Amino acid sequence: MSDVLVLGDAIVDFVFGGVERYPDPGEEVIAPTYELRPGGSAGYATMGLAALGLCPSVTAVVGDGVLSTHWLEFLETRGADTGDVRRVDSEPISAAVAFLHGSDRSFLTYRGASGAGRPVDPGAYDPADYDALLIAGFTQAPYLWTEATVELAERFDRAGVPVALDTNRSPGDWRPTFETLLPSVEYLVINDEEARWLADESDLSAAGHALVDAGAGTCVVKAGERGCLLLRDGTRRVSTDPVDAVDDCGAGDFFNAGFLDARLDGRSLEVAAAFGNRCAREAITRFPVREKLSAIGSIRDD
Ligand SMILES: Nc1ncnc2c1ncn2[C@@H]1O[C@H](COP(=O)(O)OP(=O)(O)OP(=O)(O)O)[C@@H](O)[C@H]1O
Ligand SMILES: [Mg+2]
16 A cells, blocks of 8 residues: 655635526525535545545645534545644635536635645655655645745655646746756646646647656646646657546546556556546546545446
């Protein structure tokens, strides 16, 4: 069994599914489905890794209210170690309202505790205790935008423990840390829009290669129903069976969990990418998070 240290954002997601249209100011619209989820990229990736039978330890920042307790307990019940999650009393846990509207998603987020946390202490984590480090939702977690995160990633990289980074795309002053981090990152796992934007290059393949030239070992570009691209020496597409998503919240994080699991299991980049595609597809065709996780767990048992 592998241990993955997950750093990132803890967010409680209030997900409203099947929304026909967004409410106008002053108006009420009724949603046919709803779920409160202990998510954020770190939350989704951690529960995905645990569903696959790994032993993730998560480091994030939460508040001291009941929603923070719910976030922690949900992940602990799934088999994750939350001992390093810090609780602050100045802010509640980050919260987001997600509207699922056709194939569109919109979020309204309050950053709360993720914006109030202190930097990680790089000395607190011995790379020898882990098989991988996953930095998830980097642009959503301001406490990570410091030299301390770079130092932690460098220590893991030097020890030969792979570092995976998923930025997502959220506003803030994180780019200098991102650029310093890249040389320690073995797997930069981002989506197509993020790749173009991070590299400031409209051609996707050129964007991925620019990020590899900037230091990333392999750039894995998630591309929705087209699967993903692997960019290292060349460009390889790993396609998937397109489906109509009922809920693609966390799709990228469940992909990351599957990709890392397969890599830690010694699989090739292509096989790991195909497994990431499959985990994400199982997740997005179901609404309740418990059903997503049991579907991911069953493909691992195949
Ligand atoms: N319609 C679809 N059919 C099949 N697979 C899909 C579909 N949409 C997404 N996926 C799978 O989910 C993966 C991640 O989705 P996407 O490319 O949207 O990443 P992302 O933008 O990082 O996700 P997130 O919004 O969770 O951050 C894709 O690489 C693909 O494997
Ligand atoms: Mg993403």
